[in-house]
Amino acid sequence: MRKEINLQLSPEEAYSEEIFTPIALQKAGVSGSQSNVYVRQTRRSIDARGRRVKVNVAAEVFVNEAPKPMLDFHHDYPNVKNEDQIIIVGAGPAGLFAALRAIELGVKPIVIERGKDVRGRRRDLAAINKEHIVNPESNYCFGEGGAGTYSDGKLYTRSKKRGDIRRIMEILVAHGATEEILVEAHPHIGTNKLPKLVAELRESILQAGGEVLFDSKVVDFLLDGNEIKGVTLHNGEKIMGKGVILATGHSARDIFHLLHAKNILIEAKPFALGVRIEHSQNLIDKIQYNCEIDRGPYLPAASYSLVSQSMYQGKQRGVFSFCMCPGGFIVPAATSPGELVVNGMSPSRRDSKFANSGMVVAVELEDLPQYQKYGPLAAMMFQAEVEQKAWEHGGKTQTAPAQRMIDFTQKKVSSSLLDTSYQPGLNAVDMHEVLPQFISERLRQGLLDFGKKMRGYLTNDAQLIGVESRTSSPVRVPRDKETFEHPVIKGLYPCGEGAGYAGGIVSAAMDGERCAEKLIAQYVKS
Incomplete structure (x- = not known):
């Protein structure tokens, strides 16, 4: 029973x-x-x-009845070593799940990743934090598992229309995630456990006869008229396939430049830009759980979600929290020297004494008239310029510009800054000088509103650390709504966050699976 x-x-x-x-x-x-x-x-x-x-x-x-296993998924993948092959550019969640789905469908994936495997990435991440050295091919965004490997590891999404969320969760459990992610309404894995899980996903691809190429940067697309036949790597090697899934993530600016240079249709896309805000986790717990001392041994570190609307020069824009990391850390997420970007991540236990969240303002294309000369790269060029300005205000290292929260709302440079989880360090500045005025003024209004909605949130015991600019891709690579294929280039399947079709680990993974299915149905199994 x-x-x-x-x-x-x-x-x-x-x-x-x-x-x-x-x-x-x-x-x-x-x-x-x-x-x-x-x-x-x-x-x-x-x-x-x-x-x-x-x-x-x-x-x-x-x-008096044996329970059915919670996990229905069994990864008994066929061997595809000698089968038709497809090319997948990028080994983030979209690319890895596209590869596994291709294998299930009897097709060999060749996954091409510009960065290193998870073990090799560690040294480059340490170099950013300790020596302020940014390796443009291996960092918090580029490398095996993509930006998701070193993140909070959130596994919830609103993109239920794109695929089977439970299936994605079960594949993750089959490769090492705890079964708790099948139970929690807001599951996460944690940055300390994600690297091993990502390595297990890669091992499944390799054992089934697929290929994963690291330190392999795509520098050209091999086109025959309006049909893609393969790609060229930085070492001159040419790799051919039945089609190409482009899953490069939201920070591969060189790919966007390449697409534009080859006259492959792309579009400028709205995104959001702002800062990371860091509180003590204990303060957030007290606010959210109504506790006087601490949350106790059973409750997880509390999170929050805030949204407001602000006006500037007669235009209304959203101000909202983004990628909140309870019990987490702020990390340097730049992908090139001469820029400064921050992001957040959390370990599985979320036991850091800090809570951080992106707090960002919606950027519409009409907000960027002076960048229209860049065409489809307009929003990306704006994004890059803000990151370069943040680098300059931080002292031209990975030291980040920062300001206490009330000081920011009063436009006053902080006389001192708080302890922080951000390892490269902070430099006290007026963040209104770092952020464009249409961003900073809306952010100021939003914070004042949030102080009313979440009493205790607006405090000088919290600080803004900038800039949080990689919220989503500033470029969309268009595709047909039904076939997922690029409207002009046959055999090209834009995929995941970098193409503008996902916003996290789970939605990217689902999008990767769908792209693999569509490509294979059209060009391999037709």
Whole structure:
């Protein structure tokens, strides 16, 4: 017999198995003395809207019946070593999941990654943090697993129309993620566990006969009229395939320049730009959980989501939190020397004493009239210019410009800055001089509004660290809504965040799978 139950519990009741099990059995009307009884949670979400935090739990109770495994996915991939091959440019979530789906469909993927494998990336990340040296091919954005490898590892998405979220989760569990991600309403993996998981995904590709090429930068597309036949690498090697999935991420500016130079249709795209805001995690916990001292041993580090509308010169734009990292760190995410970019990441336990979030302002193309001369690269060139300005204000190193929050709203340079998780260090400046005025003024209005919506949030015990500019791609590579193929270049499948069709690990992974399916149906299995 199997029973489904729903409970609203205290954090201790929900997260302590010893306490939860008898409560669940009582709710199901099952005697705890029975020997052949099994209880498991299937869904868990936190409700912190009231004075006391509650946890909503869905669970299954099995009596005299063996529970079915939570994991339905089995990665018994066929060997595709000698099959037709497709090219996948980029080994981020979109590229890796496109490769695995190609293998399932009996096609050999060749994954081409400009950066290093996860182990090799570590030395380059250390060089950014400690020596302020940016390797343009290996950094927090480029390398195996893409930007997602060194991130919070959030696994929730609103892009449910694009594919099977549960399937993506199960593939991640099959490659090393904990089954908890199948239960939590807002699951995450953590930057300390993502590298090993990414390496396992690569191993599945290799064992099935696929190829993964590291330190291999695509410098040209091989075109025959309006059809793509392959790519050229930086060492002159040419790789041919039945089609090309372009999954290069939102920071591969050289690819956007290459597409534009070859007259391959691309478009400027709105994005968002702002700063990272860092509070103490304890302060965010107190605000969100209504606790006086700390959140206790059962509740996870609290997060927040804020959104507002601000006016500037008669135009309304959104101001919103982005990629909030509870218990996390701020990291240097530049991809070239001479620029400064910050991003956030969290370990699996989210046990840092800091909380950080992007706080950004929507940038529309009409906000950038002086950049229109760059055509489809207009937003990208604006983005790059702001990053270069941040680098200059930081002292022309990876030291980041920063300002306390109330000081920013009052346009006053901070006399001192707070402790920070950002390893390269901070330099006190007026962030209004770093950010364009239409960004800084809207951000100032937004922060004042957030101080009313989330009391205690607006404080000089928090600081702005800039700039957060890689929120999404400033360029869209267009594709047909049904076929996913580029409208002009046959065999080219723009994919994931870099092409403007995803916004995180899960949505990028789903988009990668769909692109592989569409390409293979059209050019391999037709």
